[in-house]
Amino acid sequence: MTIEAYYRPETLEEALDLSAEYRSSLDIISGGTIAMPAINEGKTFPARVMDIRDLDLDFVESSNGERTLGATLTLTGVLEKIDEPFLRDAARHTGGWSIRNMGTVGGNLFSPPPLGDFAVALLALDAEIEVQQRDEQRWISLSEFYAGPKSTAIEADELVTAVRLPPIDGDTTYTKYTRSQEPARAIVTVAVNLERQDGVVETVRIALNGAGPHPVRMHEAEDILEGERLERDAIERAAEAAAEGADPPEDAIASAWYRRKMIRHHLSNALCELRNQEETK
Amino acid sequence: MSKRRGTGLATVNYPTGMNLGGDPTQALIHSTTTGNFVVTLSSTDLGQGLKTAMAQIAADAMGVPVDNIIVDTGDTDTGPHCMGTFASRGTHRAGNAVIDAADEARDVLMEVAAEELEAAPSDLEPDGDGNIHVLGAPDRSISVMDAAMAAHFEQGRTISGRGIGFKPKSDVDPETGEMDPDSTEAHATVVTEVEVDTETGEVDVLTVKAVYEIGQMVNPALVDGQIIGGAWMGMAHALYETTDPYYPDIDHKPGSFGEYSLPGPSEVPDIEYEVLEIPSQTGPYGVKGIGEMSATPPIPAIVNAIKDAIGVQITEIPVTPEVVLRALEDEKESSEEPPVAENRDGGDEP
Amino acid sequence: MSGKIVELTVNGRTVEEIVDPMEPLQSVLRNKLGNMATKTGCKQGGCGSCTVLVDGEPIVSCLLPAEAAVGTEITTLEGITPDDGLAPVQEAFRDHFAMQCGYCTPGMIMTAEALLERNPDPSRAEIEDAISGNVCRCTGYDPIVDAIEAASESMNGQGDDGA
Ligand SMILES: Cc1cc2nc3c(=O)[nH]c(=O)nc-3n(C[C@H](O)[C@H](O)[C@H](O)COP(=O)(O)OP(=O)(O)OC[C@H]3O[C@@H](n4cnc5c(N)ncnc54)[C@H](O)[C@@H]3O)c2cc1C
Numbered sequence: 001m002t003i004e005a006y007y008r009p010e011t012l013e014e015a016l017d018l019s020a021e022y023r024s025s026l027d028i029i030s031g032g033t034i035a036m037p038a039i040n041e042g043k044t045f046p047a048r049v050m051d052i053r054d055l056d057l058d059f060v061e062s063s064n065g066e067r068t069l070g071a072t073l074t075l076t077g078v079l080e081k082i083d084e085p086f087l088r089d090a091a092r093h094t095g096g097w098s099i100r101n102m103g104t105v106g107g108n109l110f111s112p113p114p115l116g117d118f119a120v121a122l123l124a125l126d127a128e129i130e131v132q133q134r135d136e137q138r139w140i141s142l143s144e145f146y147a148g149p150k151s152t153a154i155e156a157d158e159l160v161t162a163v164r165l166p167p168i169d170g171d172t173t174y175t176k177y178t179r180s181q182e183p184a185r186a187i188v189t190v191a192v193n194l195e196r197q198d199g200v201v202e203t204v205r206i207a208l209n210g211a212g213p214h215p216v217r218m219h220e221a222e223d224i225l226e227g228e229r230l231e232r233d234a235i236e237r238a239a240e241a242a243a244e245g246a247d248p249p250e251d252a253i254a255s256a257w258y259r260r261k262m263i264r265h266h267l268s269n270a271l272c273e274l275r276n277q278e279e280t281k
Numbered sequence: 282m283s284k285r286r287g288t289g290l291a292t293v294n295y296p297t298g299m300n301l302g303g304d305p306t307q308a309l310i311h312s313t314t315t316g317n318f319v320v321t322l323s324s325t326d327l328g329q330g331l332k333t334a335m336a337q338i339a340a341d342a343m344g345v346p347v348d349n350i351i352v353d354t355g356d357t358d359t360g361p362h363c364m365g366t367f368a369s370r371g372t373h374r375a376g377n378a379v380i381d382a383a384d385e386a387r388d389v390l391m392e393v394a395a396e397e398l399e400a401a402p403s404d405l406e407p408d409g410d411g412n413i414h415v416l417g418a419p420d421r422s423i424s425v426m427d428a429a430m431a432a433h434f435e436q437g438r439t440i441s442g443r444g445i446g447f448k449p450k451s452d453v454d455p456e457t458g459e460m461d462p463d464s465t466e467a468h469a470t471v472v473t474e475v476e477v478d479t480e481t482g483e484v485d486v487l488t489v490k491a492v493y494e495i496g497q498m499v500n501p502a503l504v505d506g507q508i509i510g511g512a513w514m515g516m517a518h519a520l521y522e523t524t525d526p527y528y529p530d531i532d533h534k535p536g537s538f539g540e541y542s543l544p545g546p547s548e549v550p551d552i553e554y555e556v557l558e559i560p561s562q563t564g565p566y567g568v569k570g571i572g573e574m575s576a577t578p579p580i581p582a583i584v585n586a587i588k589d590a591i592g593v594q595i596t597e598i599p600v601t602p603e604v605v606l607r608a609l610e611d612e613k614e615s616s617e618e619p620p621v622a623e624n625r626d627g628g629d630e631p
Numbered sequence: 632m633s634g635k636i637v638e639l640t641v642n643g644r645t646v647e648e649i650v651d652p653m654e655p656l657q658s659v660l661r662n663k664l665g666n667m668a669t670k671t672g673c674k675q676g677g678c679g680s681c682t683v684l685v686d687g688e689p690i691v692s693c694l695l696p697a698e699a700a701v702g703t704e705i706t707t708l709e710g711i712t713p714d715d716g717l718a719p720v721q722e723a724f725r726d727h728f729a730m731q732c733g734y735c736t737p738g739m740i741m742t743a744e745a746l747l748e749r750n751p752d753p754s755r756a757e758i759e760d761a762i763s764g765n766v767c768r769c770t771g772y773d774p775i776v777d778a779i780e781a782a783s784e785s786m787n788g789q790g791d792d793g794a
Contacts, residue, residue, distance in 0.1 A: 002651070002652075003651075003652040003653045004652065005652060006652035006653050006696060006698060008698065008699070029696075032694050032695065032696065032699075033676055033694055036653075036655065036676070036693070036694040036695075036696075037537065037674070037675035037676055037677075037694065039653060040655065040674040040675065040693060040694075041537075041674065041675065049652070049653055051696065051698075051699055053699060076688070095764070096679075096763055096764025097689055097742065097745075097761060097763075097764055098676070098679065098682055098688075098689045098690050098691045098742070098764050099676060099691070099764065101685075101688045101689065101690050102676075102690055102691070102694060102695065177481075179521070179542045179601070179602070180521060180542050180543060180544050180545055180548060181544065181545025181546070181547050181548050181759075181763055182545075182763060183539075183763060183764050184539070184542070184545075185539055185540060250532075250533055251533050251535075251540055252523075252526045252533050252534060252535035252536075252540040252541065252542070253526075253540060253542060254603065255527070255603060257603070258482075258602065258603040258606065261606065262481065265480055265481060327732055328730075328731030328732030328733065328769050329731065330731070502728050503728075505728070506728050506731055506769070506770065506774070509770065509771040509773055509774065510731060510769045510770050510771040511771075512771060513770075513771030513772065513773075514768075514771070537673065537675045537677055538673045538675060538677025538678050538766065539675070539677050543766060545759070545763045545772075546758075546759040546762055546763060546772035546773075546775070546776060547756065547759040547760070547763070549771055549772050549773055552771075552773070
């Protein structure tokens with residue numbers, strides 16, 4: 001089977017019209033670093049493919065500390081246009097140089113586990129996703145977007161057009177742990193955004209990769225930390241809860257058994273790092 | 282974080298060539314009209330530099346500049362027979378074949394030159410720079426190119442030679458079990474230092490120090506390539522590479538390069554080595570093989586270093602972080618188990 | 632399935648070629664335009680042997696539909712090789728024996744070119760990071776890192792581009 005048509009729309013209207021017309025028989029490619037290997041390998045045989053690279057969605061806008069990233073912004077684009085260390089860290093750990101030159105922010109939301117090393121940071125920041133369809137535009141939280149294994153909360157005729165990030169308050173930390181030098185799949189990626197008031201944790205978002213079918217928030221661990229000081233006992237209990245609550249993927253790089261151990265280890269390290277870091281007001 | 286260091290050693294006695302049903306490699310050599318010599322082989326160069334080594338050997342044996350040698354390893358269907366480049370036998374076997382062929386071709390070249398110079402072939406000597414001189418008469422010489430032209434257009438001869446590097450089949454002595462399985466043996470000792478993180482199970486190879494006893498080196502830079510590349514490959518086998526990560530369970534085979542673990546450029550250890558050139562009896566100029574053996578001894582050396590670091594003998598490769606952690610846990614469990622009552626029969630063992 | 636004529640700018644020359652829908656740039660460069668340095672590797676973006684520059688940025692050409700490269704400047708190894716002789720990075724690779732089978736070499740050199748263009752004096756760690764998406768099976772990487780280091784020195788006029 002071969003591809004019948006390869007569309008390269010130049011306006012969002014055109015793109016949304018094509019999506020409305022062909023719905024699930026139209027595959028989308030943004031940077032292509034997930035879609036193309038599957039096609040080259042013969043794992044997917046799309047009849048029609050729409051490339052969204054020419055839609056001018058590679059922007060970064062900021063106002064009042066809020067940032068909006070276009071869906072086709074490449075990871076290299078993030079490194080060129082954004083100087084926020086946490087986001088840069090996440091972009092830097094997503095693929096090697098040539099992959100970052102191609103892979104996009106939007107595409108990363110759709111990557112199979114244990115990938116999604118940029119998305120996991122977005123999840124820790126409570127990002128929102130702009131979703132558009134011919135007759136409708138809506139924003140949903142990234143947590144809602146992840147509907148379950150291999151499924152997202154968007155319809156076949158919808159496109160993700162942007163990611164919106166609230167101002168980043170408090171402290172952040174990002175760790176990607178791999179088996180070998182990157183580019184390499186994560187064993188676990190830990191992204192944490194934590195706000196403290198006089199040493200007491202007010203809010204914390206812990207997002208992990210390699211802990212579920214997509215980047216996941218660890219609510220139980222967060223609950224343990226909130227209202228507590230970042231001390232050894234609380235940290236250990238939170239890390240333990242995350243390890244127990246995780247449902248890690250199993251692949252050639254690591255078993256679920258090992259991933260669970262490393263979730264505990266690296267989340268605990270990440271929280272210790274935050275403890276040792278002066279509190280940002 | 283708890284990191285433990287260890288040192289491990291491995292020695293290897295590595296065969297060059299095989300017994301098989303007889304282990305031959307043939308070479309043919311012939312001159313072009315312009316005095317280049319084409320060495321035809323079916324021995325394949327897959328990056329180890331065999332063509333370079335064969336050109337050097339042919340040039341030396343013919344007495345002509347290396348630039349005048351063309352090595353053609355084009356086609357195993359039509360070329361002279363070779364069993365293959367395996368068993369670290371390429372330079373040894375093909376080298377002997379090339380010398381054998383070059384000896385024959387060189388005799389013809391001298392006969393041709395002798396006729397042109399009106400001298401006896403035994404009085405001639407090539408200078409390695411493209412000329413053939415009459416011994417003791419410096420002004421009487423002919424270029425290899427002119428000799429080749431004369432052979433082709435005046436004397437009507439081919440300047441060519443046939444050669445073979447051959448190890449006859451050795452049968453096992455039914456009484457003693459004795460046989461001669463290989464052509465020579467190279468040796469090495471490799472020492473590695475590792476650092477093991479007992480919390481993640483990760484093993485970091487810090488250094489690889491090695492001594493290789495490989496006979497005469499035909500080309501030290503190619504030997505260096507084998508040793509450095511081999512150390513990396515050995516480390517990759519010891520710690521990373523596998524197509525069956527949960528063998529004997531065949532699930533979760535790596536589906537792409539992204540899932541197949543290989544150490545990257547920043548994970549290469551410091552590698553230091555010495556080469557001892559103790560000539561073999563059978564190889565060209567005393568050559569032994571260095572190909573495969575560069576990748577094998579680093580593996581047990583690394584596994585032994587891990588044992589030195591954490592006190593547990595691991596018996597599978599690759600030693601992934603997971604393997605280390607499980608080994609440490611098993612060790613801990615077994616040491617916590619109540620001691621089994623020993624010496625039940627009131628033994629007097631020590 | 633319908634082929635389509637597209638105009639590509641490869642190594643400064645504009646060429647027209649018939650491409651299939653979503654046909655990877657790698658296949659067009661190698662199989663149709665004869666740029667044999669662009670290897671066919673894993674076709675999954677994982678080995679780097681098909682690395683070329685698009686508007687100066689290294690990309691894996693197996694993952695880019697050729698049509699998506701219309702309007703860009705594509706550079707392959709052939710494009711950086713002078714008509715007679717070798718580019719400094721190529722010379723350094725030769726002088727440092729930075730290849731054995733040679734399969735990774737063109738991709739490795741394209742990545743090195745892009746690195747040295749941006750960072751004329753990279754540290755070893757920066758070199759190791761830049762080439763980490765290009766897999767080499769033979770050399771153990773050290774000779775490659777040595778070569779890129781030497782190329783940077785020779786391009787900055789610091790002599791020693793030899794072994
Ligand atoms: C060698 C290699 C290494 C990699 N390493 C990493 C890594 O370390 N970490 C990591 O997280 N990822 C990694 N990846 C995966 C991938 O590169 C990234 O996840 C990248 O961000 C994906 O973006 P893309 O634009 O290329 O995706 P595409 O392939 O373009 O898109 C993937 C799928 O997402 C959907 N999609 C994309 N955009 C939209 C949109 N706007 N609206 C609706 N649907 C859309 C489509 O269904 C499409 O098929 C790697 C890939 C390769 C080949």
